[in-house]
Amino acid sequence: MKVDTHTESQLQRLLAEDDRVAELGIRVIRLDEGCLSLSGEVESTKRRDMIRQVVAEEFPDVQVRCDIGITRVHEPDDVEEL
Amino acid sequence: MTTCVKVAAVGDVHLDKDVLGRFRPALEHLGDKADVLLLAGDLTRHGTADEAHCVATEFGGLAVPVVAVLGNHDYQSDDQETVAKVLTGAGIIVLEQSSTVIDVGGVRLGVAGAKGFGGGFAGRCGSEFGEPEMKEFIRHTRRISEGLGHALRSTDCDVLVALTHYAPVAETLLGEPPEIYPFLGSYLLAEAIDSAPTALAVHGHAHAGAERGTTPGGVKVRNVAHPVIKQA
Numbered sequence: 001m002k003v004d005t006h007t008e009s010q011l012q013r014l015l016a017e018d019d020r021v022a023e024l025g026i027r028v029i030r031l032d033e034g035c036l037s038l039s040g041e042v043e044s045t046k047r048r049d050m051i052r053q054v055v056a057e058e059f060p061d062v063q064v065r066c067d068i069g070i071t072r073v074h075e076p077d078d079v080e081e082l
Numbered sequence: 083m084t085t086c087v088k089v090a091a092v093g094d095v096h097l098d099k100d101v102l103g104r105f106r107p108a109l110e111h112l113g114d115k116a117d118v119l120l121l122a123g124d125l126t127r128h129g130t131a132d133e134a135h136c137v138a139t140e141f142g143g144l145a146v147p148v149v150a151v152l153g154n155h156d157y158q159s160d161d162q163e164t165v166a167k168v169l170t171g172a173g174i175i176v177l178e179q180s181s182t183v184i185d186v187g188g189v190r191l192g193v194a195g196a197k198g199f200g201g202g203f204a205g206r207c208g209s210e211f212g213e214p215e216m217k218e219f220i221r222h223t224r225r226i227s228e229g230l231g232h233a234l235r236s237t238d239c240d241v242l243v244a245l246t247h248y249a250p251v252a253e254t255l256l257g258e259p260p261e262i263y264p265f266l267g268s269y270l271l272a273e274a275i276d277s278a279p280t281a282l283a284v285h286g287h288a289h290a291g292a293e294r295g296t297t298p299g300g301v302k303v304r305n306v307a308h309p310v311i312k313q314a
Contacts, residue, residue: 022127022158025094025289025309040289041309046100073314075108076115079088082282082302 001061003034011036014058020050026068035063041071087191087241090115090146091306092314093122093286096155097136105140108314113145117186121174122286122306123153123197123247130159134168142172147184149175151195153247153287177245179229181237192239194278196230198248198271198285199223202264223268231274244275244283244301253295254305255288272297 001007008028015026015038026040038055042048048068055064090112095105112119121141126133129152141148156165166176175182177195184191201208201223210217210224234244249255249267258266266288275283276299283297286307293310295303308314 019128022155027290043096043101043104043308071309072312073104073108075111076090076311076313079115 001059003030003036003062005030007059007062008036011055011059011062014054015051018054021047021054023047023051026051031065035065037065037067039067041069043071045070085189085240087118087186087189088116089118089120089243089282089284091120091122091245091284091304092308092311093153093247093284094124094289094307094309095121095137095140096124096127096308097140098127098133099136102136102139105314109141109144116146118146118184118191118193119144119148120193120243120245120284120306121148121150122245122284123151124155124286124307125150125153125169126156126165128158129156129161129165131161131164131168134165138168138172138174141174147175148173149177149182149184149193149195149245151177151245151247152197154197157197177233179226179233181233183237183239189241190239192237192242193245194230194233194237194242195245196226196233198230198246198250199226199268200248200265201268201270203252203267203269206263207269208264223270227268227270227274230271231277234274234278234280237278242278242280244278244280246271246283246285247287249285249288249291249303249305250275250283251295251297251303254285254291254293254303256292257290258288266291272299272301275299275301
């Protein structure tokens with residue numbers, strides 16, 4: 001399947017508007033080799049897996065690389081004085 | 083008398099059942115490290131009552147007072163009043179164009195908060211002109227900003243903090259595509275913040291933005307969106 005700007009737009013919209021995803025902070029980048037890359041961070045592996053699943057369902061013929069990370073939740077170890 | 087106040091803050095935690103308990107280990111020692119916790123909106127994924135209960139469980143009953151504003155995700159189910167009610171029921175102070183004063187060892191910490199909205203920044207922003215939808219978009223931001231400004235100016239305290247979800251300056255959006263800045267914040271919020279003796283402005287919303295900025299009036303701005311600060 002030809003991947004163009006329309007595909008990018010449709011995928012971005014899917015990530016925001018599909019209730020199973022509802023992510024506005026995921027970036028979609030069209031790579032030279034004709035595939036799409038997803039980057040950004042979500043709060044759980046379950047949410048990342050859901051993104052993979054939803055994208056595969058809606059765009060079965062598009063090769064998608066998923067570089068989404070999980071946001072860390074360790075305690076802050078520094079204090080900023082203002 | 084010292085006026086040192088320790089403020090902990092995070093936004094965009096997007097709680098739902100799948101991440102319940104995830105923040106709790108980091109919150110265990112909160113009382114030793116901070117005097118107050120600010121939550122800068124987008125506390126849920128879809129703004130449902132169930133998700134709000136997750137927020138209440140995660141951030142309720144902590145060792146310090148918790149003050150929150152809602153974000154756009156918390157409005158997604160058109161049930162933001164229920165979300166606010168559930169949080170309030172868990173002892174979380176929810177602000178919208180309003181303020182609260184907390185006594186921190188004799189220092190009166192004032193927090194004025196509002197969700198905020200978009201519109202953009204000087205020279206690259208929308209105005210109340212044209213179609214009704216366009217006018218309504220910017221009017222929404224203007225009204226919220228006016229409400230925030232009023233809340234800030236009318237809070238009698240020793241240290242004043244502004245809490246929003248949307249960004250008051252473009253500096254803390256660096257890293258986001260410039261084309262979407264008008265959806266991430268508005269200069270009208272910074273005008274409100276600068277209209278009062280604000281010591282610090284805290285916001286979320288811009289997951290790919292930068293942590294530090296300053297308003298034109300010199301108020302320090304911190305983007306505490308969870309993916310930006312990368313810690314609880």
